[in-house]
Amino acid sequence: MSKKVFVSGVQPSGKPHIGNYFGAMKQFVELQKEYSGYVIIVDYHALHSLQNPKEMRANIISVLLDFLAIGLDPKKIVLLKQSAVSEHTELAWIFETITTMPYLMRAHAFKDAEAKNKEIDVGTFNYPMLMAADILLYSPDVVPVGADQKQHVEIARDTALKFNRVFGETFKVPEPMIMKDVAIVPGTDGRKMSKSYNNTIPLFASYEEIKKCVMSIVTDSSGGIPKNVYAIHKLFHNEKELKKIYEEKSGKYKELKEMLIEDLEKFIAPMRRKRKEFEKDIPKALAVLKEGSEKAKIVARHKMREVKEKIGVNVW
Numbered sequence: 001m002s003k004k005v006f007v008s009g010v011q012p013s014g015k016p017h018i019g020n021y022f023g024a025m026k027q028f029v030e031l032q033k034e035y036s037g038y039v040i041i042v043d044y045h046a047l048h049s050l051q052n053p054k055e056m057r058a059n060i061i062s063v064l065l066d067f068l069a070i071g072l073d074p075k076k077i078v079l080l081k082q083s084a085v086s087e088h089t090e091l092a093w094i095f096e097t098i099t100t101m102p103y104l105m106r107a108h109a110f111k112d113a114e115a116k117n118k119e120i121d122v123g124t125f126n127y128p129m130l131m132a133a134d135i136l137l138y139s140p141d142v143v144p145v146g147a148d149q150k151q152h153v154e155i156a157r158d159t160a161l162k163f164n165r166v167f168g169e170t171f172k173v174p175e176p177m178i179m180k181d182v183a184i185v186p187g188t189d190g191r192k193m194s195k196s197y198n199n200t201i202p203l204f205a206s207y208e209e210i211k212k213c214v215m216s217i218v219t220d221s222s223g224g225i226p227k228n229v230y231a232i233h234k235l236f237h238n239e240k241e242l243k244k245i246y247e248e249k250s251g252k253y254k255e256l257k258e259m260l261i262e263d264l265e266k267f268i269a270p271m272r273r274k275r276k277e278f279e280k281d282i283p284k285a286l287a288v289l290k291e292g293s294e295k296a297k298i299v300a301r302h303k304m305r306e307v308k309e310k311i312g313v314n315v316w
């Protein structure tokens with residue numbers, strides 16, 4: 001029996017933090033044991049907020065190195081770059097012609113932007129159509145995403161159903177796979193770890209950076225167990241053992257933080273070393289992405305041929 005297939009996308013948005021790792025990246029590495037899959041670096045999706053070619057290039061390479069360093073195996077997972085497979089934007093256009101404005105106006109991302117009175121670019125408005133194309137081109141069984149992306153996967157499902165209704169059975173309707181148990185990793189201030197809160201611990205932090213981040217964790221002054229330290233610590237240490245240690249060292253914030261630094265270093269150091277290795281040969285890493293994109297292109301082209309047949313534009 002052939003393996004089930006997943007598709008997911010990641011924005012090339014700079015340095016990942018441990019919240020990104022537990023919230024999404026790690027899942028892909030785990031899924032590769034049982035699934036075959038496609039992980040798409042969605043550079044065209046990022047374009048509406050990242051309009052600096054130097055930064056765009058650097059970020060694409062950076063996210064590629066990140067995924068190789070955490071152990072994504074290109075033999076099992078196809079790593080591709082969205083802009084290298086033009087079928088994504090081509091199919092997005094077709095989807096746009098069968099989708100109404102009021103329907104897309106219900107998308108959270110659009111409503112949020114509108115509520116902030118932002119002048120919304122058409123790309124942001126159509127974002128879910130390109131994402132639907134990313135997904136549906138590869139006929140996946142599941143789409144692993146964070147809870148915030150659930151609606152986008154539902155839009156992709158609706159779009160598949162709509163196309164199938166109008167033009168006949170063409171697209172497989174995928175299931176969302178919400179990575180909710182691990183989605184919320186607390187930051188150094190106790191709120192959700194997020195770049196916008198400035199409370200992150202970088203996934204590939206140096207020892208010095210780890211130290212700085214941990215020392216900045218906000219501790220409550222009421223004595224006892226520093227809950228923000230504990231909330232992060234339990235991701236890296238057996239919880240039963242950790243509970244005991246925290247009880248024994250009640251009030252000794254500095255010692256507990258030092259222990260967290262060592263646990264973080266133990267966890268991060270191997271990945272950091274691997275990333276450094278990949279960084280030494282960027283052309284080789286890029287070759288992996290290029291090869292992945294070529295593999296994906298074959299599948300996407302095949303699907304597009306079927307789509308063109310269905311809509312009747314293939315006259316020769």
Ligand code: TRP
Pocket residue numbers: 007008009010011040042045130131134135143144145149152
């Ligand atoms: N919208 C997703 C995010 O911001 C990224 C994404 C783009 C994606 N295309 C996708 C996720 C396809 C899953 C499947 O996180």
